[in-house]
Amino acid sequence: MNREEVFNQLKEDEGVKYEIYNDHLGLATFGVGHLVIESDSEFGSPLGTSVSEERVWEAFEKDLDTSIDECEVLFGPKWHDFPGEVQEIVVNMMFNMGRPRLSKFKNFCAALEEGDWPKAAVEGRDSRWHKQVTNRAERLMVRLENVS
Template sequence: MEEQDVIQRATELVAENEGLALKPYLCPAGKLTIGYGRNIEDNGISAKEAAILLSADIESTLKQLGHLTFFKSLNVARKVVMVDMCFNLGYPRFALFKKMIAALDRQNYELAALEMMDSRWAQQVGQRAERLSKIMKTGQFG
């Protein structure tokens, strides 16, 4: 139990001394830092931490997409495509796909898939766009 006491008290003291920064900053030593003094420049993050961040980002993306009236009526595959695309672009750039969004609102999935491919994004991400477009068109994975 002594170890747990050390962990708890050290956590409290370090958190108090470091303070919480939710955005990256340069510490006095010039290292890119986030959270409670986490030197991400030298230490990076673990796979477990990356998974936690991804989960939070997916939840946030789902909330953003949930404001689109048609989103709830899409099947799982098409929702997943939208989440992946929105995650990749960020919601403000995703929202610029007005023709695709309008096609989805009309349940015209073939046109939505074509609109996805008719973009600079598709040129930039290549096979990712092709795969997502196919899923959007068919409504099926693989």
């Protein structure tokens, strides 16, 4: 899996902001959808506070590691057998939804574990997530269908 490629994809999907802003739930966020948590130096800073590119990348790297770790938990040893392209797609989804939501995609996950990428794409489309983030979801499912 190409981490820089995942970063570029997520920048497109999530956007990137070099300041603290409220996300759609009113929670303090910066960078590539990084939720400000108590252990962050930015915690308690006012909206509009500038965040450096270096700090955005640092937070993204940590969040990406978390998403990858969650994929490893969800799929176990099979995760390492997925082609890089499939890993990038699933990490993108994990970054967006988190493990509690992605783990509810039972048929999607089963198709992935079987290596049936086209079936997984069909299952990914059959979700509320696809309706909520249609452009992102469709782009990811098209990529998944085209994995050889």
